[in-house]
Amino acid sequence: MTAAERTESGSSEGRLATTLETIDSQRAALYAVLLGLIAFYLSPLWGGLTTAFKTQTGFVQTTPLAPPTPEWFTLEPWELAFATMQGGLVNSLLFVVPATILSALLGSLAAYGLTKLSWRGQIGILVLFLAGVFLPYQSVLVPLRQFWSAVDLAGLLAFAPFLAERADLIELTVTHTAYGIPICTILFRSYYKTLDDEMIEAAKIDGASAFGIYKRIILPLSMPMFAVTLIYQFTQVWNDLLFALVLVTSRSNYVVTQSLNELQGSMAQEYNIQMAGAFIAALPTILIYVVFGRQFAKGITGAS
Amino acid sequence: MATLTLENVTKRFADGDDEIVAVDDVSIEIDDGEFLVLVGPSGCGKSTTLRMVAGLETISEGAIAIDDEIINDVPAQRRDIAMVFQSYALYPHMTVRENMRFGLEESTDLDTETMDGSVERTAELLEIEELLDRKPGELSGGQQQRVALGRAIVRDPSVFLMDEPLSNLDAKLRAGMRMELQRLQNDLDVTTVYVTHDQTEAMTMGDRIAILDGGKLQQVATPLECYHRPRNLFVAGFIGEPSMNFFDATLEGDELVLEGTELSYPLSAPIREELEGETELVLGVRPEDVKILDEATDDHAFPVTVDVVEPMGNENNLLATFEGSELSINAIVDGMRHVQADERYAARLPESAIHLFDRSSGRALHNRRIDDEEKLLETRV
Known part of the structure; x- marks a missing residue:
């Protein structure tokens, strides 16, 4: 902890103590600890954010947690970082969105088949899915590269030059979809196990086919x-x-x-640009969380 | 409109290396438009039987037929049946209208207007028109129950199956729905199989009741026949609330000696002849047939001490102990009659009201006398 932070958290603790003195000293201590933890967890983020708004000399001459003074304040790191990462952002969106949707959709279908339909050999298949969750990325790198070398995707897509150029991204889509299906399946499976079996049976008696039940009952309830x-x-x-x-x-x-990695200078470390780049790279995931946050909370608490 | 036939239906479940016979060689014929109640204690195989009819369980042995067409291998989707579940099993993300229309959409080729027409007519019948655009989560238990019924009725199936549909309702609502269900079934005249563990529902609702225990069919008969002419000890004990009193008894000469007591109960010659030479017996008598007298006046009456009096208003339920023994007996007396706990009375077991069972097999050897047998037992509810 830096000196600046220590005085900051110290003064807020003091203020808290005076306001809460009348209520409960134990509670005041609890809040003090919580505030300390908040400061502890947020300080790197804060340090990154302040650095991203400082000039090169600015971040060299001040401590990372000190806010940028007007003399060293600049937006340039953001502009530079964005210029370098623009292409990467687009490319990432191009493969992340389909890979995410595909793995969720296929995982949900697989989970439906593993919970609400009965057929022989389910346990064996489920074990394979479970094993898939625990397969480390590193262990598949070599076979993965060999696989995509054997399957000449760019060659196969030669009839459509636009797609052929993007073959790398399609390979990433397929790979991440495949890699994501096991965890999605397990997540959906735990959720589907809580769905009322009688409801599925009612739909069956109502005349719905296995896929009809998925489409009209399971899928809408899976949101x-x-x-x-x-x-x-x-x-x-x-x-x-x-x-x-x-x-x-x-x-x-x-x-x-990868484009974030490119921001790393070869001679001098331009931390301000790297920090700005890191925030730009993180922005879409934060947006996704904001958009789906409410549903997310419902999903993890199991409420429907 | 259809008849439903179960012929030697058996269901076996594998339980590890063991096999459990959940339903054992059950044969029932259900007439067109009949209301059959399958009743028994939990785990007796009644729900499994129903689920086999629905197509939700495979049939290990035997055959199930609708209108003489065997449906063993017809998937649930194409059996032309509708089922009401204990949990109602409504689709929570759909409105009542969509819930009711779902079956029509999935199983027929009707156009939207026809479907909406059927849904609205059914909703009117069940008085749930104003709920059509609400979701199940916004409805009370009783309303959900009606929607579940409506979803079944709107399909206009050849057979209705109901799996304890009233057991999640509170007692008052249940009594009301019991009547309404009967009225509906009467009006619609659809063959219905109704599963319950509640003997009151079985007695009051069924044209006939089928009593199951341990997967085996014990008796299929009209409610009153089951009540007055139980085929065995199980049926005698299961039907009737409070249950029939049972006493182990041994025939010695022309008297029954109640086990563990000095009490002897003289048996007339015609009844003795029915016993097929069995001497190890169970004597049964329903609480309402036990007469509580101030003192023993004949040899079918025995001195007792009343232990507990439960006033019900219309009647008093008594628990009494035979003097000089640990043997106790339930009796029901009129609500206007004052019976004092801890006082001495006499309990008279009229010979016309007693049932006698073979103790080892449980088979009924003699059932109570009924004065106007034909009139009473042939009446269908």
């Missing part, structure tokens, strides 16, 4: 869980660098995490 998986998968896929490093070869297909 809270879709919010959970969409947020989780979007964040996961958006933040991934490893698969992109292995699969994306052409510079024009660089995704956001």
Whole structure:
């Protein structure tokens, strides 16, 4: 902790203590601890944010947590970072959105098949899905690269030049979809197990087919869980660098995490630009959370 | 409109390496338009039987037929049946109208107008028109129950199945719905199988009742026949509230000696002849047939001490103990009659009202006498 922070949190503790003295000293202590924790967790974020608004000399001469003074205040890092990352942002959106939606949708279908339909060998399949959740990224890098080398996607898509150029991104879409299905399946499965079996049976007796039941009953009731998986998968896929490093070869297909990496200067460390870039890269995941947050809360508490 | 036939229907479940027979060789024929109640204690196989008819469980052995067409291999979707579930099983994301229309949309090719027409007519019948645009979550239990019924009725199926549809309602509402369901079933005249564990529902609602225990069919008969002519000990004990009194008794000469007591109950010759030589018996008598007298006047009456009096208003339920023994007996006396707890009385078991069962097999050897048998037992509710 820096000196500045210590005095800051100290004074707010003092204020709290005086206002809450009459109520309960234990409660005051609790709030003091909580405030301390908030300061502890937010200080890196705060430091990053202040740095992103400082000039090169500014962040060298001040402590990271000190707010930018007018003399060293600038928006330039944001402009520079955005200019470099523009392409990466677009590329990322191009593959993250379909990969997220596909893995959620396929995961939900698989979970439906594993909970509400009866057929032989379910346990075996479920075990495979479970194993898929625990498969580390690193362990599949080599076979993954070999697989996509064997499947010449760009060649296969030669009839449509636009798609052929984006073959790297399509490979990423497929890979992340496949990698995301197990966790989505497990999440949806736990949710579907709570759905009333009698309701499914009622639909069956009402004449609905297995897919009809999925489309008209299960899918509309899955929205809270879709919010959970969409947020989780979007964040996961958006933040991934490893698969992109292995699969994306052409510079024009660089995704956001790769372009963020590009901000790292070779001579001097331009922390202000890197920090601005980090915030730009994180923005879409924050937006997704804001959009689906309400549904997300419903999904994880199991309310429908 | 259809008849429903169950022929030697058996259901076995695998339980690890063991096999559980949930339904054992059940055969019932249900007439067109009949209201059959399947009743029994929990785990007796009644719900499994219903689910086999619905197509939600496979049939291990035997056959189920609607109008002589065997439906064993017809999937639930195409059986032309409708079912009301205990939990109502409404689709929570759909309005009442959509809930009721769902079955029509999935199982028929009707146009939207015809479907909406049927939904509205059914809603009127059930007096839920004003709920059509609400969602199930906004309805009370009783209203949800009506919607669940409406969803079944609107399909106009050949067979209705109901799985304890009233058990989630409070007692008052349940009594009302019991009557209404009967009225509806009468008006619609659709063959109905109704599952319940509640013997009151079984007695009051069914044209006939089928009593199951341990997966085996115990008796299929009209409610009053089950009540007055139980085929075995189980039926005698299950039907009737409070339950029939049972006493282990041994036939010695022309008297029944009640086990564990000195009491002996003289048995007339015609009844003795019905016993097929069995001597290890169970004597049964319904509480309402037990007469509570001030003192023993004949040899079918025995001195008792009244332990508990439960005033119900219209009647008093008594629990009394035979003098000189631990044996107790339930009796019902008129509500206007004053009976004092801890006082001595006499309990008279009229010979015309007693049932006798073979103790080892439980089979009924003698049932009570009914004066106007034909009139009483042939009446269908």
